[in-house]
Amino acid sequence: MATRVLFVHGLWIHARAWDPWLDLFRSAGFEAEAPGWPGDGETVTQTRQQPQHVAGYGVRELADHFTRIARLGEPPIVIGHSFGGLIAQKLLASGAAQAAVAIDPAPIKGVKALPFAQIWSALPVLRRKANRDGAVMLSRRQFRYRFGNAISREESDQLYDRWAIPGPGRPIFDLTAAKQDPASPIAVDLDDRNRGPLLIIGGGRDHTIPEVVARQAAELYRPGGNTEYRKWDDRGHSLVFDSGWREVAQPVLDWVRTQTA
Numbered sequence: 001m002a003t004r005v006l007f008v009h010g011l012w013i014h015a016r017a018w019d020p021w022l023d024l025f026r027s028a029g030f031e032a033e034a035p036g037w038p039g040d041g042e043t044v045t046q047t048r049q050q051p052q053h054v055a056g057y058g059v060r061e062l063a064d065h066f067t068r069i070a071r072l073g074e075p076p077i078v079i080g081h082s083f084g085g086l087i088a089q090k091l092l093a094s095g096a097a098q099a100a101v102a103i104d105p106a107p108i109k110g111v112k113a114l115p116f117a118q119i120w121s122a123l124p125v126l127r128r129k130a131n132r133d134g135a136v137m138l139s140r141r142q143f144r145y146r147f148g149n150a151i152s153r154e155e156s157d158q159l160y161d162r163w164a165i166p167g168p169g170r171p172i173f174d175l176t177a178a179k180q181d182p183a184s185p186i187a188v189d190l191d192d193r194n195r196g197p198l199l200i201i202g203g204g205r206d207h208t209i210p211e212v213v214a215r216q217a218a219e220l221y222r223p224g225g226n227t228e229y230r231k232w233d234d235r236g237h238s239l240v241f242d243s244g245w246r247e248v249a250q251p252v253l254d255w256v257r258t259q260t261a
Contacts, residue, residue: 003260004073006097007034008066010082010106011167012138012147014044017241021079021249028253037168038065044165051135051166058170059083060185063090070096077256081240082106082209083171085200086186089217092198093189099196099259101252102217104209104237106171109178109187111216117207121146122172131169138164150205150236151243159238192226199255201248204233 005025007018018034025032036042038061039053047054057065066087070076078097080088085105092100107113124142125131138146140160148156178184192198198221202214211231218229232239232248239248 001074002029002031004076005030005032005256006066006070006076006078007032008078008080008084008087009034009037010080010084010104011171012136012143012165013081013163013241014047014165015040016044017163020245021240024246024249024253025256028257030256033069035066035069037062039168040165044163047165048137051137054166054168055135056133056170057168058185059086059090059174062087062171063185067091067094067096074098077101077259079103079252079256080105082237086188089188089198092195095195097196099198099256101199101201101255102214103201103240103248103252104203104206105200105214105217106209107175107186107213108217108220109184110190110220111213113210113212113216115210115212117210118213121208122175125169125172126176132173134169135166136169137166146208147236147238148242149207150203150234151238155243156238159242163241190221192221195226197259198227199252200227200229201252202229202231203235203237203239204231205236206239208237 009015015034015036022032041047075098077099078088079101081103083106085102088100088102091097143160144156200218202211221227
């Protein structure tokens with residue numbers, strides 16, 4: 001039986017952006033799927049036309065949604081980007097996944113680094129309290145700073161037109177409330193002795209999730225344990241769906257193969 005691989009996209013990007021990864025993993029013999037977040041339309045256009053459908057979902061609801069999908073069969077390997085990387089860690093810690101890859105993951109509870117670029121990236125959501133229960137769509141300029149800063153403006157605009165969708169504001173508010181919330185949904189069990197392996201990847205030019213944030217997340221886990229960290233120095237937040245996606249996807253595929261050998 002082929003090993004399941006479940007891909008989880010991040011905020012503001014449609015699940016279809018994983019299509020090249022699906023083709024790569026399926027050609028390698030894996031059963032790969034990339035379901036959308038709750039409320040996502042089947043296409044980018046449908047999701048943009050009905051932004052109210054994605055509103056109101058936070059990290060807890062996202063984790064529950066993907067946990068239900070993960071438990072439909074044998075525990076999958078979960079590969080997540082941005083908030084999807086946070087969800088991947090939560091599924092792994094809960095036993096719903098057998099292994100996980102978190103690429104430029106949104107910070108888990110306990111990460112103390114808060115670079116200016118990350119604060120600036122969150123402002124389109126945080127500037128209005130009403131966004132907590134609403135949906136937010138980035139402009140091309142905002143997308144360029146948050147996703148496309150390490151690629152050309154032309155490619156950034158093309159990616160925006162192809163993959164950008166409105167996203168719920170609540171996950172950002174979940175992050176900002178984590179320090180005062182003992183039951184924060186971004187908390188993850190940091191003892192990795194009784195769960196499968198985790199690979200965390202940081203992008204050296206990422207503005208949305210600066211590399212130090214991804215690195216600190218990896219360092220929170222038990223030293224010398226079942227967690228590995230890697231960095232792509234010259235990549236921004238678009239690293240999983242821009243023209244250089246294969247430079248990340250192939251090493252991830254190689255790592256996944258070692259976990260299933």
